[in-house]
Amino acid sequence: MPNYIRKTMQIVAQIKYWHLVLFLFFAFTLMGQEPTYIHFEPEVDLPFSTTYGEIIQDSLGYIWFGTDSGLYRYDGEVFERIPMSSHIRDIEVFDLKKDHNGTLWFLSLTGDLCYLANAEDSARVFNPRHLMDTCAVSRFNIHKNRIFFQIKNSNKSYNLRSFSHHHDHINKIKLEYPAGGRFNFAFDKRQHLVVSYWFHSNGLMDFLSIGPNNQIDSFSLKFNNNSNIDFISDDDDLYMLVNTLKNGKIYVPHNGRYLQKKIFRTPTAINNWYSKDNHLWLLTNNGCYLYDKTKQEVGSISLKGTDIFSMLIDREGGYWFGSNGKGLFYIPPNSLYNYQNEALSNQDVQKIQKIQEGPYVIASQNQILFLDPNTLNPLSEKIILDDVVSDIYIQGLRLFIATTSSLSEYNFDIKNNTVSFIKARKVISKKIIPLKNGDFLTGGSGFLKYYTGSALQNILTERVTALYKDTLSSTIWVGGLQKTFFLRYPPKEDRLSPATPFKGINDYVTMILPDKNNSVWFSTTSSGLIKYNKGNKETRKYPFNIEGKPRKIDQLSCNNPTKVWLSSFNNLYYFDIDKELFYKQPSIKNIIQAPIISLWDTKDTILIGTKKGLFIYFANHINTQRHPPLVNLESIRINFNDTLIQSSYDLSYLQNNIELKFNTIGAFNPLNKAKIYYKINARDNWHLAPNKKIILTNLAPSTYQIIVKSVYQENQAEFNTSIIHFEIHKPFWKTTWFSLLAVFSGSSLIFLWFNNKKKKFEIEKTRKQESEKLKNAILQLQMNPHFIFNSMNTIIYYIT
Secondary structure (H helix, E strand, C coil), X not given: CCHHHHHXXXXXXXXCXXXXXXXXXXXXXXXXXXXCCEEXXXXXXXXXXXXXXXXXXXXXXXXXXXXXXXXXXXXXXXXXXXXXXXXXXXXXXXXXXXXXXXCEEEEECCCCEXXXXXXXXXXXXXXXXXXXXXXXXXXXXXXXXXXEEEEECCCCCEEEEEEECCEEXXXXXXXXXXXXCCCEEEECCCCCEEEEEEECCCCEEEEEEECXXXXXXXXXXXXXXXXXXXXXXXXXXXXXXXXXXXXEEXXXXXXXXXXXXECCCCCCCEEEEEEECCXXXXXXXXXXXXXXXXXXXXXXXXXXXXXXXXXXXXXXCCEEEEECCCCEEEECCCCEEECCXXXXXXXXXXXXXXXXXXXXXXXXXXXXXXXXXXXXXXXXXXXXXXXXXXXXXXXXXEEEEEECCCEEEEEEECCCCEEEEEEEECCCCCEEEECHHHCEEEEECCEEEEEECXXXXXXXXXXXXXXXXXXXCCEEEEECCCCEEEEXXXXXXXXXXXXXXXXCCCCCEEEEEECCCCEEEEEECCCCEEEEECCCCCEEXXXXXXXXXXXXXXXXXXXXXCEEEEEECCEEEEEECCCCEEEEECCCCCCCCCCEEEEEEECCEEEEEECCEEEEEECCCCCCCCCCCEEEEEEEEECCEEECCXXXXXXXXXXXXXXXXXXXXXXXXXXXXXXXXXXXXXXXXXXXXXXXXXXXXXXXXXXXXXXEXXXXXXXXXXXXEEEEEXXXXXXXXXXXXXXXXXXXXXXXXXHHHHHHHHHHHHHHXXXXXXXXXXXXXXXXXXXXXXXXXXXXXXXXXXXX
């Protein structure tokens, strides 16, 4: 793993779990609802069935499991089995632990104490200087920088030894256990090593407490002869777990002694424990329990009837449970619960409202139920109507309930949690808005009508899809198929103004709701969210697109000043008002297999009405600032050949087919798997990498900067990137130097050709000149005929 990833992971802030733990404990104990979980089944999703010891998350975020089939590492998608040395005599991994250096330690079934120092290496047997060849380790523990382990010698006597990373030798602690003893050991908050020493036939167990300076104190406790003793060492103190015939008890420290606390009403065996942020979980053969150390009692959390061996709360707040023979169970950080109530089971929950300072009002079929706002338990009061409820409007303590045939009015008494009937009218309506003096507006398929006294006035013939009355501005907003209207209802006048089209919206409006910031929100089918600011009269549109396509917003809830919650079919989202970004809640779609038809948010609890009942979503620790996963280059293939991983590559023009495979580090929520996007050079658009692979073929010679990001959602504002540089060189005949050489060579050839021609021309010219001179010389040597005639005549004269 690259060093920059390791350093980055080391500074990643850990999520604080205490508020989540308290909230879940409160919710579970009061509601009695079972959280929705993902079950990783053996032989279907897992190569193992049982998880022993601890479940560990390392500094890079990988999750480690010690199982009946070996040591496994989970990277968010795949459970990878770690190879083991041939010296390890059995593959079953017991009692998995991690030391301060990050080394993993575990016991094999045959008593081999093993360790894994490097995830890329194989697990090995711990045997420094061959001091343990004839010994089997029965138990071990890690405290600070020392490892304490219990040795069973060939003569079946026991002793306790320790090993330090700083010194490559084993220290023998002067404690000899007689054969047949039952032993365990741990450190208390005084840094004393407490050892269960000897079990007498009368049920008395001797304990030793060894101080930092090797001072030894002893004490005894009375147990059943069949008792099995374990220790819990957490931030507060050292507790004892005692199991007797599947009946678990806790012994708590008190004035230097231990007092017994029977915490289960029915026989329950305590298999293991888990401690985090000063909270203690007991893992039993009947599920997982959160132990309140102040009240010294337990509250049920989840997985009743399941034999739980191990547990982990990961960095994202997700709960992992390892079971005996049933694989793994995972509870998402933002947990979703199917509200267990006979009246709401598998029934349409059409409307969810809330009376101010009072209960939730739930409309299901032809009945109205009331839920306590603190415990979410149903109140005794409920309303049974003749027809299916179509709309609810709450005005103070008044409830206006519209059905397919009537409009009923009720009053709710907060002190006594009772409801009283006032009156009913025969009115056909799907949407209602009560006005003053008993007047009201009703809307439906092709009409908006105004009822005043006994008179009836038609306002619109448009189909009404949404109604909202703004009391402060005396404005009534009406949503339709293609148009949105608004009407004025002056408080001192008993009339409505004409409906005026609102120019800011030309789309199908599904809901109209106000927020806490003086704005009105409109949800639409194709234009996304539309925000109307009542102060400056400005309208802003926020497109709601999924995979580049506009999607319909079905439901809306605006009770949070920083978030607007919305749904699309069976997916839940929220819109961050400050960042102006949409965030999808990943644990919803896979669990709710029905459209969301009503929605209500209050603080950190979201009530979701569907065609299959009511769901409750706890989003108390949603963190849009959570650290995105890191992206890591896992492998690279160039021209279909595996290549060494580097940050930059120089390639020839023939090496133009590249395949990159990535993985993500820190994305371990199975419901919220990270995606990989990439772009080639900074000005390019982001492209999704299917299966986290980038395949580039027939690349032209150039310089490429491949930028890769890992995100949970496409529009995530923050993300980590990885940049890989590629330079594919041109063929030599297309390079600059070759072009320059070609120009130089061509110029030289032309120069030589012209120079040769010039020389030939000069030689020819010289030859011609010399030829002419020779001709002239020959001509000059020729005699004149008259001269010869006269000369001959003269000679003849003298002769004669």
